[in-house]
Amino acid sequence: MSDSKKNFFEDVYEVVKLIPEGRVTSYGAIASYLGSKGSARMVGWALIASQPFTNIPAHRVVNRVGMLTGKQHFEASNAMQERLKQEGVKVENDQVVDFDKQFWDPAKELM
DNA sequence: GGGCTGACTAAAA
DNA sequence: TTTTTAGCCAGCC
Numbered sequence: 001m002s003d004s005k006k007n008f009f010e011d012v013y014e015v016v017k018l019i020p021e022g023r024v025t026s027y028g029a030i031a032s033y034l035g036s037k038g039s040a041r042m043v044g045w046a047l048i049a050s051q052p053f054t055n056i057p058a059h060r061v062v063n064r065v066g067m068l069t070g071k072q073h074f075e076a077s078n079a080m081q082e083r084l085k086q087e088g089v090k091v092e093n094d095q096v097v098d099f100d101k102q103f104w105d106p107a108k109e110l111m
Numbered sequence: 112g113g114g115c116t117g118a119c120t121a122a123a124a
Numbered sequence: 125t126t127t128t129t130a131g132c133c134a135g136c137c
Binding site: 026040047 | 117118119120121
């Protein structure tokens with residue numbers, strides 16, 4: 001069954017949509033939650049596919065250091081940062097402030 | 112089928 | 125300490 005692959009992308013969307021406001025997570029955390037720890041890149045890939053899906057807050061997903069590495073793929077380079085700040089997440093120089101405190105681990109929160 | 116790229120991460124040098 | 129390499133896997137040429 002090749003459903004697994006399709007579920008992977010859908011799972012990413014589900015998890016990202018579950019990220020509460022003012023919170024952020026990392027690609028690896030989502031990948032790990034989905035069971036593919038080493039496939040963090042695929043999470044990013046799924047996020048690109050999630051671009052047309054405006055219901056997916058991809059701006060709440062950053063790399064492991066809290067850097068807005070994916071801002072380039074947004075409508076505007078500053079859209080990601082501005083939107084995060086709008087939700088209460090402090091962003092400085094394309095990097096989330098207190099990322100460790102704002103971090104939202106799906107495997108931990110969703111258990 | 113083979114090779115390259117990419118919104119990543121961890122380990123090795 | 126910083127830089128480089130390797131692993132990951134889907135999509136494209």
